[in-house]
Amino acid sequence: MSFDAEALRNALAAHGRVARVVIAAHQGSSPREAGASMLVWEGGQSGTIGGGALELDAARQALSVATSRVTRVPLGPALGQCCGGAVTLVTEVFEDMPELGDSYARRVEGNTEEPLAVTRAQADGRNGSGVGMVFERGWLCEPVQPARVPLWVWGAGHVGRAIVDVIAPTQAFKITWIDSGADRFPDRSDAKNSFVINELTAVNIPDAVPHAPRDAHHLILTYSHAFDLDLCHRLLGHGFASAGLIGSATKWARFRSRLRALGHSEARISCIRCPIGNRRWGNTRKPLRWAWLLSYC
Known part of the structure; x- marks a missing residue:
């Protein structure tokens, strides 16, 4: 301790x-x-x-x-x-x-x-x-505990909630959690992890990208493919330590093509990991959250 x-x-x-x-x-x-x-x-x-x-x-x-x-x-x-x-x-x-x-x-x-x-x-x-x-x-x-690693979680749906549930108690990350409305977040009446989670709302979720530190890690998990693509586009221009996108290989192939059309190089696009997790663990919430955490560590 x-x-x-x-x-x-x-x-x-x-x-x-x-x-x-x-x-x-x-x-x-x-x-x-x-x-x-x-x-x-x-x-x-x-x-x-x-x-x-x-x-x-x-x-x-x-x-x-x-x-x-x-x-x-x-x-x-x-x-x-x-x-x-x-x-x-x-x-x-x-x-x-x-x-x-x-x-x-x-x-x-x-x-x-x-x-x-x-x-x-x-x-x-x-x-x-x-x-x-x-x-x-x-x-x-x-x-004295070292400074927490900044982690931005884009999306408070069931996958975002599952990942935050397992990451927050480690207290190794300073989590910024973003979605389009306050009603998208779970009720967190238990304050024990409140100091490692900061909730942000943005009607157009990608508009929050300029507020992220350039050494932050990102998980893109929104309910909208349009938001996901725009987040990838803006983060590639903004800078990041790492970024992961939830989705299938087909989704990522489509995104890569769109991102190239938006002017990003193949080398730069490859800095985003998609799919995230480990397919051998399946794609349900619990294996996904642990697979991401272990791959980060």
């Missing part, structure tokens, strides 16, 4: 004052592992430290913390839980982004000097050793 700087930055921009609660340590059985965290703001939250009374109580108290607080919580009858272990929670309140590098080390309790283990963890972070979280003598050091 790591410190999610992007999630905190987005929450601060939207809500102004945000508490972060992280499981810094646990003894015995616990609902989540060390490093699991959640963000809490007035009227909402994202992420989870395991749910139940532990999370409810931590969220309720989070915004009352002045700067930081360390709480050791037995997971027993007092919370109505039967895990039998105990967790140590670190709650911090942010109004601005902290200074971050490859790791984020700070004193969260007491007035001790920085322990050697924390100093070593920061050095390991700088040289790419990828150490985990360290909580020692009132100090907490967490690796």
